[in-house]
Amino acid sequence: MHETATGGSALLTGLGAAAFYLVCAVTIGSSLAVAFWRNAVYSAFALVGTFLGVAGIYVFLAADFLAVLQLMIYVGGILVLMLFAIMLTSKIAESHRAPRSVGAWAAGSLCAGLLAILVLLAVETPWKVSPAREAEPLTGAIGEALLTRYLLPFEVASVVLLAALVGAVVIARGVRWRREEP
Amino acid sequence: MSLASVGLEHFLVFSAALFAIGVYCVAARRNAVVMLMGVEMILNAANVNLVAFARCTTGAIDGTIFAVFGIVLAAAEAAVALAIVLALFRHMGTIDTADTRQMKG
Numbered sequence: 001m002h003e004t005a006t007g008g009s010a011l012l013t014g015l016g017a018a019a020f021y022l023v024c025a026v027t028i029g030s031s032l033a034v035a036f037w038r039n040a041v042y043s044a045f046a047l048v049g050t051f052l053g054v055a056g057i058y059v060f061l062a063a064d065f066l067a068v069l070q071l072m073i074y075v076g077g078i079l080v081l082m083l084f085a086i087m088l089t090s091k092i093a094e095s096h097r098a099p100r101s102v103g104a105w106a107a108g109s110l111c112a113g114l115l116a117i118l119v120l121l122a123v124e125t126p127w128k129v130s131p132a133r134e135a136e137p138l139t140g141a142i143g144e145a146l147l148t149r150y151l152l153p154f155e156v157a158s159v160v161l162l163a164a165l166v167g168a169v170v171i172a173r174g175v176r177w178r179r180e181e182p
Numbered sequence: 183m184s185l186a187s188v189g190l191e192h193f194l195v196f197s198a199a200l201f202a203i204g205v206y207c208v209a210a211r212r213n214a215v216v217m218l219m220g221v222e223m224i225l226n227a228a229n230v231n232l233v234a235f236a237r238c239t240t241g242a243i244d245g246t247i248f249a250v251f252g253i254v255l256a257a258a259e260a261a262v263a264l265a266i267v268l269a270l271f272r273h274m275g276t277i278d279t280a281d282t283r284q285m286k287g
Binding site for chain 1: 249
C-alpha cells in the first residue's frame with residue numbers, strides 16, 4: 001500500500017523477515033495462551049514466551065539494552081513475583097470454575113474491534129519514516145541521556161521505585177495503624 | 183505494507199495484537215493475577231511502539247528512554263499490584279474478581 005513511502009526504509013528483509021515472523025508468531029501465540037488457559041500457573045508460564053518474544057522484537061529494532069532489560073526485569077523479576085503471588089493465593093478448587101466472566105464474548109468482540117481499528121490505523125497512516133540506519137549500540141547513549149537531559153526523571157523514578165517498594169511491603173504485611181489496646 | 187520487507191507497520195501491527203490480547207485478559211479474566219498479566223502485555227505493547235517509532239522516524243534516543251521509564255514503572259506497578267492481590271486474598275479468601283464485591287477492610 002505504501003511501498004513508495006517505505007521503500008528504502010525496510011529494517012529487515014529475507015531471512016531477517018522470516019525470523020521476525022517466527023518471533024511474532026511465538027509471542028502472539030503464547031499471549032493467546034495466557035488469555036485462554038484456565039489455570040493461572042499455566043498462564044504465568046506462557047507469559048515467559050510473551051516476554052522473551054518482546055525481547056526478540058527489541059533485538060530486531062536494534063535496541064540491545066532494552067532487550068537485556070526486558071529479560072532481567074520481566075522474566076527475572078516480574079514473572080517470579082507473579083508466580084509467587086499465584087502460588088500464595090490459588091486454591092485447587094478454583095480451577096473447576098469458569099475462568100472467564102459472563103461477558104467474555106462481549107470482551108472478545110470489543111478487543112477484536114479494537115484490534116481492527118489499530119491495525120487499520122497502523123497500515124493506512126502514511127508515517128514519515130526515514131531511511132534505514134545502521135544499528136548502533138544504545139547502552140552508552142542511554143546512560144549519557146539519563147544523566148544529562150533526563151536526570152530529573154531518572155531521580156524521580158528512583159523515588160517512585162522506593163515508594164512502591166515500601167508501599168508493597170506495607171500493603172502485603174497488613175500493618176494495622178490503629179494499635180488496639182490489650 | 184509488504185510481507186517480504188519488514189518495516190514500521192509490521193511492528194505496529196504486532197504491538198496492536200499484543201495490546202488487544204492484553205485488553206482481553208483485563209476485561210474477561212476473573213483471576214486478579216491474570217488480569218495483571220494483561221496489564222503487563224499492554225505496557226509491553228506500548229514500549230514496542232515507542233521503540234519502533236524511535237528507530238524508524240527520527241532516530242533520536244528519546245523514544246528508547248521513554249521505554250526504559252515504562253519498564254521501570256511497570257516493575258513498580260507489578261510490585262504494588264501483587265501486594266494488593268495478597269492483601270485481597272487475606273481479607274476475602276479469594277482473588278476471583280467476581281467474588282470480591284465489597285471494598286470494606
